[in-house]
Amino acid sequence: xxxxxxxxxxxxxxTGQRVTLRCSPRSGDLSVYWYQQSLDQGLQFLIQYYNGxxxxxxxxxxxxxxxxxxxxxxxxxxxxxxxGDSALYFCASSRDNSxxxxxxxxxxxxxx
Amino acid sequence: GESVGxxxxxxxxxxxxxxxxxxxYSNSASDYFIWYKQESGKxxxxxxxxxxxxxxxxxxxxxxxxxxxxxHLSLQIAATQPGDSAVYFCAENKYGNKxxxxxxxxxxxxx
Numbered sequence: 739x740x741x742x743x744x745x746x747x748x749x750x751x752x753t754g755q756r757v758t759l760r761c762s763p764r765s766g767d768l769s770v771y772w773y774q775q776s777l778d779q780g781l782q783f784l785i786q787y788y789n790g791x792x793x794x795x796x797x798x799x800x801x802x803x804x805x806x807x808x809x810x811x812x813x814x815x816x817x818x819x820x821x822g823d824s825a826l827y828f829c830a831s832s833r834d835n836s837x838x839x840x841x842x843x844x845x846x847x848x849x850x
Numbered sequence: 851g852e853s854v855g856x857x858x859x860x861x862x863x864x865x866x867x868x869x870x871x872x873x874x875y876s877n878s879a880s881d882y883f884i885w886y887k888q889e890s891g892k893x894x895x896x897x898x899x900x901x902x903x904x905x906x907x908x909x910x911x912x913x914x915x916x917x918x919x920x921x922h923l924s925l926q927i928a929a930t931q932p933g934d935s936a937v938y939f940c941a942e943n944k945y946g947n948k949x950x951x952x953x954x955x956x957x958x959x960x961x
Contacts, residue, residue, distance in 0.1 A: 740893065771949075781894070781939060781951040796948050828893050837882045837943060841893030 741765065742842035744829050750848045756817040759845045763810055763831030769793070770812040771832070771839055772804055776825035787812055788834075819849045858937065860956040869927040871955045873940030876921065880942040884949065885914060885925045889936045897925070897938075927957075935959045 741764035751757055763770050772784040774797075783796035787806035798804075801819075806812045816823060826846050830839035863869045875883065881902050886894035900907045900914045900923075907914050913926040923940050937954045 740895070742893075780953050783948045783950070786948075794948050830893070837884050837899055837941075837949060838896050839949070840896065841886075843891075844893050 740840040744842035759814040761812045761829030767831035769832045771830040773828040824849045862958045869930045871925045873923040875942045882943045884941045886939045887936045
């Protein structure tokens with residue numbers, strides 16, 4: 739157990755809908771990272787927050803947004819969902835801005 | 851996307867043998883290289899990292915080698931065990947804080 743929690747574990751929704759994925763980092767970790775893992779694109783970095791502020795951005799679509807709250811938990815919002823958004827979404831956290839990231843168990847999103 | 855392809859290479863080894871998993875990277879300016887292990891149904895797990903100014907780093911049963919001349923990274927696992935069966939990813943900090951992951955290698959350990 740990495741200490742990172744993600745909810746929900748599974749999510750099934752229809753195209754055009756909006757969902758929110760939640761992540762709680764390890765105790766004491768200030769950085770939260772979001773990744774998408776799909777069969778055709780592998781593991782892709784989406785976005786990083788550090789102590790409430792956006793720190794780095796990767797291949798995140800405009801339909802997707804994230805935020806980190808004062809208690810350091812983070813949410814990833816996915817809107818106008820398309821079939822191609824079906825994937826595993828992982829949250830990871832690290833103590834500061836390091837590469838030793840601890841991954842949560844992921845949320846499996848299925849868009850039908 | 852940065853990762854390429856879904857036909858992951860597979861390495862099959864006998865329990866107790868040593869395993870070597872290879873990875874080619876693309877950015878000479880990357881500062882860090884990291885290996886992650888992902889077991890079925892779980893998130894990636896940090897194994898070991900190496901700075902670009904090092905050639906070798908050892909952990910518990912694992913060694914990472916970095917060859918900057920040919921942009922090659924390898925992970926050696928000593929005395930491979932059934933619990934080592936997983937997908938192994940190398941990653942580099944290609945763009946500052948952002949980690950770029952390779953496509954992965956499946957390691958299968960035969961008992």
